[in-house]
Amino acid sequence: MACAELAIAVIGCDEEAALRLIHTDVTHVDRRSGYSLLHHAAQFGLTKVVEALVSRLPVEATTVDLVLQGHVVQAGGQTPLHLAAANGHSATVDVLVGAGADRLFRDWDGLTAGDLALAQGYEAIASRLKGKPHDPTLVAAKRKTRAAALLAVPDHLRTAYVLPLLSLDECDRVVAAVVSTAAAKDGWSTDRHVNYATTDLASSACPLVDAWLRNLVKIRIFPTLYRNHRASIIEFRDLFFVQYSATSQNSLDLHRDATPLSFNVLLNSPHHFEGGGTFIEADARTYHIPQGHCLVHSGKLRHAANPVTFGSRLVLVAFLDIENKSGGH
Ligand SMILES: O=C(O)CCC(=O)C(=O)O
Ligand SMILES: [Fe+2]
Numbered sequence: 001m002a003c004a005e006l007a008i009a010v011i012g013c014d015e016e017a018a019l020r021l022i023h024t025d026v027t028h029v030d031r032r033s034g035y036s037l038l039h040h041a042a043q044f045g046l047t048k049v050v051e052a053l054v055s056r057l058p059v060e061a062t063t064v065d066l067v068l069q070g071h072v073v074q075a076g077g078q079t080p081l082h083l084a085a086a087n088g089h090s091a092t093v094d095v096l097v098g099a100g101a102d103r104l105f106r107d108w109d110g111l112t113a114g115d116l117a118l119a120q121g122y123e124a125i126a127s128r129l130k131g132k133p134h135d136p137t138l139v140a141a142k143r144k145t146r147a148a149a150l151l152a153v154p155d156h157l158r159t160a161y162v163l164p165l166l167s168l169d170e171c172d173r174v175v176a177a178v179v180s181t182a183a184a185k186d187g188w189s190t191d192r193h194v195n196y197a198t199t200d201l202a203s204s205a206c207p208l209v210d211a212w213l214r215n216l217v218k219i220r221i222f223p224t225l226y227r228n229h230r231a232s233i234i235e236f237r238d239l240f241f242v243q244y245s246a247t248s249q250n251s252l253d254l255h256r257d258a259t260p261l262s263f264n265v266l267l268n269s270p271h272h273f274e275g276g277g278t279f280i281e282a283d284a285r286t287y288h289i290p291q292g293h294c295l296v297h298s299g300k301l302r303h304a305a306n307p308v309t310f311g312s313r314l315v316l317v318a319f320l321d322i323e324n325k326s327g328g329h
Pocket of ligand 1: 198242252257264277278279303304305306315317
């Protein structure tokens with residue numbers, strides 16, 4: 001079992017705390033990003049931590065593609081050396097090279113650590129890492145093919161469907177908890193999601209209902225999700241409440257979510273607002289669901305929240321990571 005405190009110290013850039021805990025288990029690897037503790041330490045330039053880790057973790061371990069709103073934002077296949085070089089940490093680069101990191105190892109875009117350093121303007125690091133220059137057209141073509149593959153929607157994710165989830169009483173209980181939490185915490189936030197921000201509140205900020213709600217979702221709809229998507233793992237990436245109101249944020253533009261599977265649950269009465277509903281571009285239709293029901297759809301299919309023209313609409317939104325039995329989405 002990896003040491004969570006050590007991971008927190010490294011990811012929080014707290015070099016002193018990390019060095020204090022370095023004797024503990026260092027094998028933590030984030031399943032979604034492929035980052036080991038060595039990747040994090042290299043990215044932040046925590047050279048002493050890198051020195052302590054290089055003999056205990058593989059220097060050639062690679063990351064996976066990191067995707068944000070349908071674009072590949074960081075190529076997978078990156079070693080700690082790529083991350084140290086791309087962020088201009090020359091002392092860390094030296095330690096990694098000294099520990100045997102391969103200077104010419106290419107990420108999934110075909111770029112070496114030196115290529116990334118050069119692209120970020122760290123010329124001194126780039127020249128120390130020099131190898132054969134990459135072919136930019138080949139790299140662009142590879143990047144495009146991989147982005148297209150990531151955006152492809154497998155058959156089992158093409159169809160949206162509606163499931164019952166909460167009773168009306170349970171909806172009332174959730175709404176009351178959300179309203180009182182929002183009142184106690186300076187209201188709703190608009191900065192939790194960078195590109196398509198919603199007026200929202202993390203479920204984890206509502207301890208009155210969070211664990212209960214996650215459990216209900218797991219008991220009542222996860223079995224169907226596992227079956228429909230032949231999944232071996234389903235996990236919450238995010239669970240949050242969203243409010244659309246005729247007088248403030250009333251809609252959300254067409255977008256993709258960062259996860260393959262999403263759902264939203266209508267928490268208040270459809271008599272309390274006009275408009276609203278979830279538009280799914282591929283179906284060219286807007287789904288209006290009964291209170292307490294859940295619209296399950298792929299986050300890879302572009303969708304939008306239609307404008308609320310009167311009153312307010314309160315929904316619970318989940319972003320779910322899934323892995324299917326063959327290992328992909
Ligand atoms: O409110 C909706 O119908 C959709 C919400 C959504 O797409 C999101 O929060 O990402
Ligand atoms: Fe969405």
